[in-house]
Every structure is written in C-alpha cells, then in structure tokens.
Amino acid sequence: MLLSILNFLMLFFGNIILIYMIVVIFSYSIMLIFASIELRKKYKLNRTEIEEDYIDVIYTKPVSIIVPAFNEEVGVVESIHSLLSLRYPLTEIIVVNDGSTDLTQEKVIEQFKMKKIEKILRAQLPTKKVLSVYRSEIHPNLLLVEKENGGKADALNVGINIAQYPYFCSIDGDSLLQEQALLHVMKPIILSDEEVIATGGNIRIANGLNVHFGSVFESSNSSNLLVVMQIVEYLRAFLLGRIALSKLNLVLIISGAFSVFSKKWVVEVGGYSTHTIGEDMELVVKLQRFIKEKKLKKRIEFVPDPVCFTEAPQSLGVLRKQRRRWHQGLIESLWKHKNITFNPKFGSIGTVAFPYFWLVECLGPLIELGGYIYVIVCFFLGDIYLEFAIILSLLFVLYGSLLSVASIILEAWSTNTYPKRIVVIRLIFMALTEIFWYKPLTLLWRLEGIMYFLRGRSEWGNMSRVGMSKGPSR
Amino acid sequence: MMYLSIELLIRIIVVLVVLLICFGIYVAINGLRENYRNKGKTTYLDAEQENWYTYFSSAGEISESLIPKTTREIQGVEEIFISYLKNVSDPTIKEKINQFSNKYLREHYLTLLRSKKWSIRINGLKRIANFEIECLEECQKFKGKNTSKEENFQLLKIFSFLNRENFEDELLNRSTGFSEYEFKKLFVSIDEELLGRIITNIEDLPKAGQYAFIDILGSKRDMKYLDFLESQLLNEHQEIRIRTLKAIHSIGVVRELEKYIDFVKSPFWEERLMMAKLLGNLPLNETASHFRVLLEDESWWVRSQAAKTIGKDKDGLDYLKNFSKTTGDKYAMEMANEILLNGGN
C-alpha cells in the first residue's frame, strides 16, 4: 500500500519534472534558433559609416543620463569619465548622490570642479528632499544632485525631475559604457519614430577586461571560476531569451545597469516605485501594462549590441546575495502585477510573457531543484527508477550544457567579443561543468529569494533602501 | 514516459554534440581566416598609407602598388578612402577617390550587389553610395517591392547623384516605411537643387518625411527657405507648425513678428514653448510684452524657456528683475529668480 503510494508519487513528480524540462528545452531551442536567424542576417554587415551615424544633433534626441550613487566613492569618478567619452551629440549627466555617507560627493566635486547653482525643481514625481545642485566647471553638462537618502528608485526619480531632455538613461554607478553605447540603445527609438519608448542594452561582465577611463580594451580571461561561469550565464541569457522576447515585444526585463526610457511615459506611470527591490523590472512591467491598457502603439526593445560592462561578484557570498535579491525582485514585480497573468486584455504580455516568467523564470528553480533531488533519490531506489534517473540526467545535460555551449559558439561566430581561442575553449569547458556545481548553487539562492519574498511581503519597509540590482536575472 | 527512451535521448545528444563540434570547427577556421585577412589588410595599410597621401596631395600619376590585388587589399583601400571621406573635404581628393573606385573597385562592388546575402548587398550599396560609383543600370534592377528598407535607403542615396531626373518618383516609391531618421539622413545628403524640387511636392511625402524635410531646412540655416517655412505656419497639422517654428528659430531670422503673434496664445504648449525660443531672435524691447505673457504661462516648460531666453539678452536681467517685482504670479517669479540667481544662465 505504502509502496504503491510512493510509486505513484514518484511517477507523478517525475512526469511533472519531465514535462517541465521538455517545455523549457523546447522553448529555449526555439529562442536559440530565433537568435541565430537574427544574427545571421547581420553577419558580416560592415558598420563603418562615413556619416558616423546619428552623431549630428539633427538626427538624435538629447538624453539625460542619470547616475544614482550611494556610497560609490570607488567607482563613481571612473563611471563619470566613461559617460563623458560617450559618442553622442547632446547629453547631460546627472549624478544623484543618494545621501552617501562616504566620500562620493567630495570626490566628484573635487575631480570635476563642481560649483553650487540655484535650480528650481519641477516635482513631476514625488521624492525625498533635494538638498543642493552642483554644476561642473569643466563639463557644463555635468550636474551633481545631493539629496536625502531614499533608495535607488527615489534617486532615479529625482534625476527624472531634474532632467531637461525628453529621454533619460539610467545607469548604475559601477557600470562602464562603450563609447557607442548610447547611440546603440537610442537607435531603435530614433529609427521607429519614437514608437519604442524604452530600450535596454546587452550587459557584459567587465572582470578580466582591461577597463580604463571608460574604455574597454581587449578581453583576457578572468581566472576566477565564478566569474567565468557568470560570463557564460550572461551570454546565454542574451541569446536564449532577450533577442526573441524583444522581437515579439515581450520584454519584461531590461537591465537597470543600462537602459533608456522616454521620460514622458515614465512620468505617466508614476516613475520608479520606491517600495520594490527590482525597481527597474517593475518599471518595465508598469510600462508594458500601461501600453496594453491604453492600447498604445508603443514598444519596448532590447538591443543586442554589447554596450555596458559591469563588475561581476567574485565571491560566493556576494553572488548569493545578488541572486537572492534578483529573484526576490522578479517575484515582487510579477506578484504586484499578477492580475496581468492569463488576462487576454493585456495581449501577449498576459498570455505569453507573464506565464513564461512565472513558470520558467520564477518557479523554474523550484522544479529544477526538485529534479536534482529526484535524480539522486531515483539512483538510490534503483529498479525502474534508474532508467527515469538517466533520462532526467540526460535532459539536464541537454538543457544545462549543450544549450550553453551552443550559445557560446554562436556568440564567437557573430560578435567575437572574446577573440582569443583559448578563452572560448575555457568558456565551453566551464559551461560543461555548470550542471554539477554552479547550477545547483544558483537554484538554491533563487529558492532563498522565493522564501525571502514570502517572508518579506509583510515587512515592506525594510526593503526600501539600497539598490544593487542589475543585469539579467537569467 | 516510455515514449522518451534513453536510447533516443542519447542519439539526440550525440547528434547535437556532433553538430556543435562541426559548427565550432567552422567558427574556429573562420576566425583564423579572418585574422589572416586582417593581417593582409594591415600590411597593405602600413605599406601604402603614405603613398596614398602623396597621390592625393600632389598631381602625380597613380603608382602601380596602390591598386589592390586581393580582397584584403580592397578592404585596406576602402578603409583609407572612408577615413579620408570622413575627415577631409578637399574636392580634389574626393574626385580622385571617385575616379579610382570607378576604375578599380567597381567590379568588386557589383559582385557584392549580386550576393544572396542581405548584409553583403548592403555593404556593396553603402560603398557605391560613398564613393559615387557609376552603376545606375545595376541599381535599377532592385525592384521596389522585394527590396528591404535599408536597401531602398542606400539606393535613394545613389539615385540622388546617378538618377537625378527621376529622383522624386524614386523617393515616393521607395520611401515607404522610412522613419523620420531615414528621411533626415537622406535629405542631408542631397543638394539644394533636389531639395528645391522636393519643396514643390512636399505634400506627397508621408508625414515623417515632411517633418524631416522641415527640420533639415532649418539645419541649413539659409534665409531662402523662409518663404516656404512661413507658408507652413498656417498648416493644419500641429506637428508641422511646431517643426516649422523650430526650423525658423534655428535659421534665426524673424521677418514679420505679426505672423507669429498668434502662437503666443496658442492652445498647445509646445507652440508657446517654441515661441519662447523664437522671440529670442528679436530685441527685447520689441518682444517684452509677449514675454510677459509667456513668463506667466501655465506650462512649466514655457515659463522656464521664456526666462532662459530673456536671461540671454543683454538687458534680460534688468527685465527679469523688474518683472519679478511686478508680477503677481508666484511660479513666474520663481522662474525669473532662478535665472537671476545664476546670473543669466
């Protein structure tokens, strides 16, 4: 009796896991094919232009760049340098010091010779109090805003209030941009006659790259295994998701590390929410929701060009915190807008994107972790389960390793970010080991995120501060 | 679940692994070839750069060594030409580039045009447009319908010098789906005569084209377009009126203030905003009364712009001082004071 119940349960879970795996592998394969077709089209396209696209003011829209900074004394100056060397005709850079307790403000003031100015703020979005505004004597378009601490979202909202241009770009204090970054992300907006209201760039990992004064040099290999693993992860996230989702206007995540928004629409939806962890994702969901509610002909796009480099965590502790936070942010955003799920009123966002994110991105870790445990249990139980265990393991290999390797090779073929052969081989090798250690770890951390979310929902206040989130959640 | 046997899975995996290995090897070889090609290009660049300079800057004949013999060398020449065209405007150099590419590169680009790959064709078209290579016949083979937007764009650029007589027709046929940006890029690259011809047919263009056209006229900063622009002030489309105001502002000449006065009280704040900019082109004593209205405008943008514009006038600060004493509007006063506190900036 007991045995038959056990048998039934084992079979039942086994089938759930199996069906899940097949669905996921199937959807990822489709996205991979999608990405290959996209990349194939642009393959060998010569991008050198005489007119150096969009460099003239008459083609482009001016952009305000907002840099929220909370205790970023180490990286903030470097970051501003990288923004100053952007190739873009008209920008202003607004550094928002979110009540830092370190030398962030002093460093910026000293390095760029900032002088206090009078400025009347137009409070389109409610924020914490702004204390003072400074302007640089070296670069007249560089502003520093000092405000009371209110978290990243609040800092971004202050930046939006001060910004004078129709588009704003939010960027993390520690991410570094390529010279062409802003041109690349503005391209869809300009080319679509502003039908695209938000774009996000492709994020890469800066560790192991030689980054200096805002310029990125040749890629060498980082010796840190965790970092290499994350490189693979970022690559895969881009090829097995972003390209396809963007094409179908299903983008729900554009990384806070580098994205551009139309100010008008962001103000319309009330700016960044200050009471969420993943404020960048939440804003995108809000925008998508607004578009569908008002039946607007607007889009949100993802830009495949690698434009932004960010420092990846090098220790397990930091990485764990980051992943937990991402996952918590993801669920929060989904939960906050849960009524979109399966709601045909929201079109494909409701019927495809939301279910996909719920199932694959949010609950996926739970099932996959279950799969790991299941395989182990099966091996012990032996008998007919052994076959089951082998099938599942093979699926894991297919899903975890082969798809990763495929995306690495695809990447090497199309963009060649890592020109050295040895680096690519290393990446492939690491991708093969992923299912044995890195994958289970990230799954655990995500599970932790789910638990934090369940616990944290009743204690809003504690989460409002700090804003570390960036990068893709997958 | 037995429909998914271990054997089947292993077979799938093996097939995939083999495929991946093949693809990997292909990528690796491709990479090596690319490196080899780059090396060839660099050698050519190192060896011939100075000779190219000499050829461009003096009257001498072209030396045999400059003529590219391989694809790698063609790429090197291309790079040199593009750098020159990007940075240098000497007409003789342009002429020499044009002659050289017509003589030695034409065949290469025509082969690119025949390629089945979209990206290769685009590359060819781009260079034909850049170096102004004569190949009207080949370009006309691209039929409007099956041609992508990007191809049409490059073709129009080419027709602007190869097929001038029919340019307007081609423009109307091929510009479907163009965004404002594409129109702008196209209009920037064509000469005054063609621009003048488009003025007469402007109504036939899609809205994006009309907007772009007006913007480009503004950027030319040429008084001769004022007649046309002023006529557009009465256009029924709000966006066209706003663009027109903007273009006239960038030309910087307001001939008859009466034509514009109504915009100060326009129901659209964007038009009032443009007026707050445009009035800066006239002396403050002529415009003072209108600025008073704009400073007390209900829109923040209009107030802010009005104060900024006045701040730039030499008597502006006095005006603002006086204004902030006499106005009853709190917001307007605030705005005037911001400009005063920053000393006009």
Next chain:
Amino acid sequence: MVYSNALDTTEAKGLLATEDKMHAIFQLLKANVFRSRSTLSVILLQLDNYPTTFKKTVEKDITQFLQSRIRESDILIKLSTPSEWCIFLSPSGEEEATAFIQRLFNSREDKETILFQCNEISFSAGIAEIGNSQAALDEIFHSARKLFSKQKESWTIEFVNTYKVKEVEKIRVSIIEDDNIFQKVLLLALTKLPLKQFKLDIQTFSDGYEFLQSDWYRSSHAHLIIMNDILPKKNGFEVLYALRKLPNSKRFITFMMTKKKVEEDMLYAYENGVDQYLFKPFNLRLFEAQVKRVLSRLWS
C-alpha cells in the same frame, strides 16, 4: 647759438645710455628677441659732414634731437667714435626702422626743425635687423661703416643683413586622434609643411590619457595641439582643462576637431582656450594654411 634753446621745447622721450652700458643692453634685448619672438633693430647713424668749428655743441644738439624723436621703448647711445650714434629700436623690424630713419631724414625739409635749418649737416644710416642670438654689435658697426665708406652721396640708408635670419624654432606638435589612418594623414600633412622659421617636432597619440601621461607637453616649447573633442579615455575637454591648469599655459595653441556641431560645447571650448575649431570633414589645404598662419603669428 639760438637753436639750443629752441630744441629744449621738444621733450626727450626715449632713454639715453652711455657707451659702456651699450653691450650689456644689447645682450639683454637680444635675449628678449627669442623669448618674445619679436625682432630688434640696431641703427648706426653717422654724420657725413658738419661745421668743424662747433663740433662739440652740434653733437650735443644732435643727441638731444635724436632723443626727442625715439619712442619710450627705444634706446639712444652716443658712441665715442666721433659723430656716430647708435639706436636700438625694440621691438621693431627692418621696415619700422627704415620708416623711422626716413622720417628723421625728411625733417631736413621741415622749417620747424631748427637743427637742420641752422646747420649744414647730412647723415647716413645703417640698419640691422636682429633675428638670432649670434648677432654681435661690433660686427654690425663694422659692416655699416664699410658700406658708408663706399657710398657716394649722403642721406642714404644701408642694410646689414648678417643677423636677420631668425633662428629656427622648435615647436612641439601633438596630434591626438583615434582614427589611425587620419592620424597618419595629419602627421604627413604637418611633416611636409614648408616652414622656414620653425621645426616641428611631432608626436601622435590615440587618446587623451596617453597624451596626458606622457611628459611630452611639459617642456617650455611652444606647443601646437590638434585633437578631437571626443577621445577615448580622456576627451578633448579634459585635456584642455589639464593644459590650462599648467603654468605658462599660453604656449599651447589648441586646434579642436569636431564632428558634432553643438554650439554650447564650442562656446565653452573657446572660453576655455581653444584657438581654432575644425569641423570634420575639413579641407587639408585650409588646415595647413591655418597652421602656418597661427605659427607665423608667433613672431610679431
């Protein structure tokens, strides 16, 4: 002797120095020639004939007359050799000195000038423009006297050209441009630029940081900088700012090349010391002419 009194009405303007200080003064002025890039003219004035009887008083009157004619920046010296005067016109070139002498000579027709009305005297003048530091006063005088001795009539002007040739000045040039091909084009254009007075010492850089890290801009040479406004690592504005902070930043001549025509940026750059804006694409011939012009203005 009436004319002595009459002469007193014209005030003395320039400095009258004694012959023992002459060489020291000349050394000083000569050193300035190079520093300030402005030429110095030495004039030797010789009396051809004069009434022997009143020799002493006439010489004194002439000295007084000459002193009244020179500018405040000029120096007059009565040489111990009889009837010779030396004048340093600083800063002045040959042309200015000739004009000065011509005015002086012309005043013999002038009824107001009592000196020439009362005395039957005539002059010869030798002018030497000093452009390099090799110049020696004695050599100049010697050549002038030799020329005087050959001449047939008075009131003539002789030129001593021995030291006119300006010393070739080394000018440092930095090209900061990230397009390698165009960097080379600029380098070639400047290398082949025909310049007489200057020798260009050119270095190229691909980004602002590389330039600022080098010691290249720290010398006291005049330094021509041709750079892009947008550069990797440190952009043109930052380079500009770093240079303006240096002592003696006036020695930098800055050409800013740009592709984006943003007026605010340009205004700002001009205010912060950019001398010339070049809009890409620009005409190379025009660029060369601009460089020549800017360099020629270094010598006044």
